[in-house]
Amino acid sequence: MNIRQKKALQTKNKILTAALSLFNEKGFSNVTVDEIIEKTNSSKGAFYNHFKSKHDIFFEKFKEIDHFYLDELLPQLEKDAPANVKLKTFFKIEMEFIESEFGWDVTRSIYEAELNVERESFFLIPDRPLYQILKNLCEEGQEAGLFRTDITSEQMVTILARMIRGILYDWSISKGQYSLSSEQDLLFDVAIRGLTK
Template identity: 30%
Template sequence: MRYTSRELKAKKNKKKIFVTAIDLIRKKGYDNVSINEICSLSGFTKGAFYHYFNSKEDLLIQLLRDVDDYYTVEVLPKLDGMSSTEKLTYFMQQFAYCGYGVGVDIINNLFKSQTKVLNDFMNDYDRPFFKILLEIIDEGQKKGEFTDKLSCKELAQYCMSFTWGVLHNWTLENGEYDIEEKMKSYLKVFILSILY
């Protein structure tokens, strides 16, 4: 698909606002950053901000979309040739990698947010992230690697409860330990719980 110069400029502008906002949030904390400050530092008006984002919370949704893109572009191709158990382990380890990249404060705000829009997006099983997870689990159940005592979707929910739980604990500890190493360690026990 080819973009017009106007579309390319719009994508570039949105990205600049987004990157500026995320940098500010990482430095100052989500609650300490205003839309005015984002606009001032990015060189755009509030009108431009609201053209691309409905609210500051939309920045969090964009981060989740970026995670979807990461899983589609980076993670999915690396799953070829792995057993279902290896795929699931790698998939879940990458979640910790993404969490570390996003940062404690932003992850904390994903947990604190009580809006329907963000919660619905986080739990949307039509997102690429969840589609990949469901495919891995479905394959593992069909091959007899994973338990069939839970449906594919229930097992996906179990996996996500586990990974979000590990991330949540990490945020409660203010990121004081290596989340990727902790996830790797916990996964050794978790994976045993879902094997057939």
């Protein structure tokens, strides 16, 4: 990476960080591109060189989350543990990460932005690493005779993904009044037991 590319990456990260901070402070819909530019002491050209819109900032953050799943979270799962234990561990680490790195208001802002019908929701992109990880764990559980086989691994992923979105939505509209990392334990335990034979 040359000096120019490094500088461009620094500018992009500065804009990303400032925008997320403003979204957290004021709410997504109350923040303008001009405010983000002012906070980062950059230009509109610099902003639009890296992001097509405010929504793209969330898209970039989602990509970071998916890298977190692959690079940080997956290695924490015990290779020899059964699939149900791996799933419980996965959800625990995922929810702790979202609670500590995003908070309820940024999460609420993400949901607000994702409800825009004029663009494809990042939540529904089928080849996200999140969904592939869940599918692999569900298939692993089926192959080991641990999980039921009257529903497909794809259906299991749909159920689990909807539960993830449900708890995050509820937590964000509840303004973080409960611990996400604690609440997820009961919710996903019930779900995983429902997948077992």
